[in-house]
Amino acid sequence: MKIGFIGTGIMGRPMAGHLQAAGHELFLLKRKSPPPQELIDGGATLCETSAEIARAADLVITMVPNTPEVEEVLFGPDGVASGLGAGKTVIDMSSIDPIATQGFAARIEALGSAYADAPVSGGEVGAKAASLTIMVGARPETFDRIKPILELMGKNITLIGDPGSGQIAKVANQIIVALNIEAVSEALLFASRAGADPAKVREALMGGFASSRILEVHGERMIKRTFDPGFRIRLHQKDLDLALSGAKALGLSLPNTASAQQLFSACVAHGGADWDHSAMVRALETLADHQVA
Amino acid sequence: MKIGFIGTGIMGRPMAGHLQAAGHELFLLKRKSPPPQELIDGGATLCETSAEIARAADLVITMVPNTPEVEEVLFGPDGVASGLGAGKTVIDMSSIDPIATQGFAARIEALGSAYADAPVSGGEVGAKAASLTIMVGARPETFDRIKPILELMGKNITLIGDPGSGQIAKVANQIIVALNIEAVSEALLFASRAGADPAKVREALMGGFASSRILEVHGERMIKRTFDPGFRIRLHQKDLDLALSGAKALGLSLPNTASAQQLFSACVAHGGADWDHSAMVRALETLADHQVA
Numbered sequence: 001m002k003i004g005f006i007g008t009g010i011m012g013r014p015m016a017g018h019l020q021a022a023g024h025e026l027f028l029l030k031r032k033s034p035p036p037q038e039l040i041d042g043g044a045t046l047c048e049t050s051a052e053i054a055r056a057a058d059l060v061i062t063m064v065p066n067t068p069e070v071e072e073v074l075f076g077p078d079g080v081a082s083g084l085g086a087g088k089t090v091i092d093m094s095s096i097d098p099i100a101t102q103g104f105a106a107r108i109e110a111l112g113s114a115y116a117d118a119p120v121s122g123g124e125v126g127a128k129a130a131s132l133t134i135m136v137g138a139r140p141e142t143f144d145r146i147k148p149i150l151e152l153m154g155k156n157i158t159l160i161g162d163p164g165s166g167q168i169a170k171v172a173n174q175i176i177v178a179l180n181i182e183a184v185s186e187a188l189l190f191a192s193r194a195g196a197d198p199a200k201v202r203e204a205l206m207g208g209f210a211s212s213r214i215l216e217v218h219g220e221r222m223i224k225r226t227f228d229p230g231f232r233i234r235l236h237q238k239d240l241d242l243a244l245s246g247a248k249a250l251g252l253s254l255p256n257t258a259s260a261q262q263l264f265s266a267c268v269a270h271g272g273a274d275w276d277h278s279a280m281v282r283a284l285e286t287l288a289d290h291q292v293a
Numbered sequence: 294m295k296i297g298f299i300g301t302g303i304m305g306r307p308m309a310g311h312l313q314a315a316g317h318e319l320f321l322l323k324r325k326s327p328p329p330q331e332l333i334d335g336g337a338t339l340c341e342t343s344a345e346i347a348r349a350a351d352l353v354i355t356m357v358p359n360t361p362e363v364e365e366v367l368f369g370p371d372g373v374a375s376g377l378g379a380g381k382t383v384i385d386m387s388s389i390d391p392i393a394t395q396g397f398a399a400r401i402e403a404l405g406s407a408y409a410d411a412p413v414s415g416g417e418v419g420a421k422a423a424s425l426t427i428m429v430g431a432r433p434e435t436f437d438r439i440k441p442i443l444e445l446m447g448k449n450i451t452l453i454g455d456p457g458s459g460q461i462a463k464v465a466n467q468i469i470v471a472l473n474i475e476a477v478s479e480a481l482l483f484a485s486r487a488g489a490d491p492a493k494v495r496e497a498l499m500g501g502f503a504s505s506r507i508l509e510v511h512g513e514r515m516i517k518r519t520f521d522p523g524f525r526i527r528l529h530q531k532d533l534d535l536a537l538s539g540a541k542a543l544g545l546s547l548p549n550t551a552s553a554q555q556l557f558s559a560c561v562a563h564g565g566a567d568w569d570h571s572a573m574v575r576a577l578e579t580l581a582d583h584q585v586a
Contacts, residue, residue, distance in 0.1 A: 177503050196453055197454055
């Protein structure tokens, strides 16, 4: 299939590579930070504009940093929308605002094309290993059609519902991950300060109702003080911004998400924008003048 | 072995039953709310005071509601301490204050007896099935000696460290459980209010970094609106009180534990003291004028 891929950065580059390796013909943007040489060597076509990509390809995938960039790529001058004809498909795999996404989908569908939002989790490691978790918002017929393409990049691929709901699931995921990190931070800090060995406490708790993937992975990072990313605090902050601005727009109160975001800000204030998100525990340690380990 | 068992309520009754069934000789308190008939029929000896129990038995187990009751039973008039000789063992299986526990242990050890704190999780179901998780604070030689007794009542039995550390682990467990419930509540409420099916979102998230026992069990309760206990909010409030008063004494700040406790209080204000703790989501729903399902 002819696939346009806009955004071949840390995540997009290996993802596009998997598509090319499977025999798909890639169309990339020439003027964006120079496209990866291995994709050009593999036969990718370079285009001057996003509109040109949309005219040449059957399917356009976007993988860019934030909501304004998706909007610019899709609807800006010479954007994807201006090159779309009927019967094409746009998949936005960026992690962006779910509410804005619903609007983007409606505008693309009005042009006679299909839209899917398919944000991922699993990071650079998952992108390289083609083992990403992919949460999809799409019409069922669109999902059936794009699923074989998504399967080249990920493993756990779930249709959540209509367009926008993939992004909703991604935000929900990032809320839970942040708050579970916060939970493990408070618990291990309490245990350590009260005089117990946090490693023993973590071990004892893993079999019961307190068990979680975060206790397992991030709990260990807190105890071993290994805060190299992993997943960077500044990226998780971006996700919680989506949760909090979404909550405000929807008339919701998310008190612990707000609190977790403030703790991330405290990390950033201490130079931690690029620490792993498990380093949220450091913000609590600063408040307590005691370290978990 | 001759075992005194003080506190044969909802939890203690089946636990004492397992000990008796394994051939141990029980000593119970006559004046406490009448001891269970099946234990008397099974040959238990009734004693007038806790001191008399301590004189008669080699091992005394306490399973009572809170810190003041443990203190009263151990150190009050005609309490366990006044009947202890050298070489006996006290195991407190109640869930109480870890810092007070360190003091109780020191006082019992000063009398020449051994002390272990061994709080449990798993509730009435676990007590009846002898499948409780037991977190133990004890000297290693005491742990080795009491382990066969604990194995009659539970399955996951972990020595955390010195006396007091079993209670520390239990508080840490209850912090994580409460905050993971809060996390799942915020995430599912966001997802639902934004227009996605919370059941689909939960399903999609179960395979990734957001996965937890709470997402699995309590997330389902929130979606199915099944808030019969389970574990009662008023009991979880008692545990978070230990966390928060402990934190204050230790010079710690636990912002999200404090927030979760306030949400439990909001449930109680709406008649929910005996709702299952997963009903914490209702407090957030009240703030939002929207229900998860």
